[in-house]
Amino acid sequence: MRVLERQFNGSRLREGRIYRGYTITDLANELEVSKQMISKYENNKAVPTFESLIQISNLLKFPKEYFYENSIEVKTGNTYFRSLLTTGKKEREMQYDRVKYLTIIRALLEEYVDFPELHVPDFSERDSENVEEIANRLRVEWGLEDKPIKDIVFLLETKGFVISSLNLDKRTIDAFGSQHEVNGKQYYSIVLGNDKGSFYRRQFDVAHELGHKVLHDPYLNLDDLSKDEFKQIEQEANDFAAAFLLPKESFLRDVSIHPNDLMYYKLLKKKWCVSIGAMVMRAYKLGAITEGTYQYMQRSISQKGWRTKEPLDDIKDIREPVSMKQAIELLIENNYITGDEFMQKLSQHYGLSLYREEVEELLGLEEGYLKTESVPLKDNIVSIKDRLESKKQIK
Known part of the structure; x- marks a missing residue:
């Protein structure tokens, strides 16, 4: 009988290294080997010793099995970042597989749980380049009328988006x-930084990412774009977010009552669930305030310290994604699957061995939630001898 030996997967080493933010030099220094040797590992020109593999596993915080697997095939489009121009290449690369792993976990959950199907109209053949019009058409398609969106995270989850909230520990990345x-099914996944602390800022971040989905080619190679083209993409996503969250006619009716009064925007913030800064910008672009008034209001916002923290920011709790968390809780609480079985299936069926803690973080679960409690044996036929028990007591 022929024994199949597992082969070390160098591309997985590269994937895990980038996921944790290590350069080849960083990893070489930690393992006390040359950069050339790490490159050989990653290109399958050499195989790490068992001792080195243990070091790699401990350092990168992936199980040993992870480095011998090939995950199921995932066709991945370009990753659009909020604040794209200020996000460094290394910081972007760290997130690519994070959102891919999240989507693989979603695919596994869908074997057991019915999620809403992804429902976004195709505007690729649109007859208008007017972002305002496209945002309005999406509102009509989703039956939102001209009312405020009270929780855009929940809204997008009901429309089939895969959403997670993580501590990205990167000030330049909002979402x-x-x-x-x-497996032939389309997903759109969004990861939100949970260290920003403002419900209102998150509203705009999510609408911005929705703008990328609606307006831009998912397979566009961003490396081919100039700086000006980058700026245009970001501006289009911002304009979409503003138009989607603050529909022109109804917002204009509200803001036109006291368009020059910042304290009035505080009242509007409660209704529209959008930051004062974003509303002032929207009011200016819609012609509700002049450029001079806009500049004066911007200076006032800076003087009041509202660039970093606005009124009401610490009152309204930030909204977290719930659908993925609800799915795993539904399965485990109803004994459809244990945490260990879920992790095992992720490894064996999807080629993705992760530590339990990693999946808990990706799904927004409490630490230890996926840990399967050991069940004590009942109706034992044998028992510990009395003299062994007595020895333990003496010790």
Whole structure:
């Protein structure tokens, strides 16, 4: 009988290294080997010793099995980042597989749980380049009329988006999203930074990522774009977010009552669930205030310290994604699957061995939630001898 030996997967080493933010030099220094040797590992020109593999596993925080697997095929589109121009290449690369792994986990959950199907009209053949019009058409398609959106995270989850909230520990990253295809099914996944602390800022971040999904080619190669083209893409996503969250006619009716009064915008913030800064910008672009008034209001915002923290920011709790968390809780609480079985299936069926803690973080679960409690044996036929028990007591 022929024994199949597992082969070390160098591309997985590269994937895990980038996921944790290590350069080849960083990893070489930690392992006390040359950069050339790390490159050989990653290109399958050499195989790490068992001792080195243990070091790699401990350092990168992936199980040993992870480095011998090939995950199921995932066709991944470009990842659009909020604040794209200020996000460094290394910081972007760290997130690519994070959102891919999240989508793979979603695909596994869909074997057991019915999620809403992804429902976004195709505007690629649109007869208008007017972002305002496109935002309005999406509102009509989703039956939102001209009312405020009280929780855009929940809204997008009901429309089939895969959303997660993570501590990105990167001040330059507010959110990012990308399109994926797993087993022939389309997904759009968005990851939000949970360290920003403002419900209102998150509203705009999510609407911005929705703008990328609606307006831009998911397979566009951003490396081919100039700086000006980058800026245009970001501006289009911002304009979409503003138009989607603050529909022209109804917002104009409200803001035109006291368009020059910043304290009035505080009242509007409660209704429209959008930051004062974003509303002032929207009012200016809609012609509700002049450029001179706009500049004066911007200076006032800076003087009041509202660039970093606005009124009401610490009153309204930030909204977290719930659908993925609800799915795993539904399965485990109803004994459809244990945490260990879920992790095992992720590894064996999807080629993705992760530590339990990693999946808990990706799904927004409490630490230890996926840990399967050991069940004590009942109706034992044998028992510990009395003299062994007595010895333990003496010790």
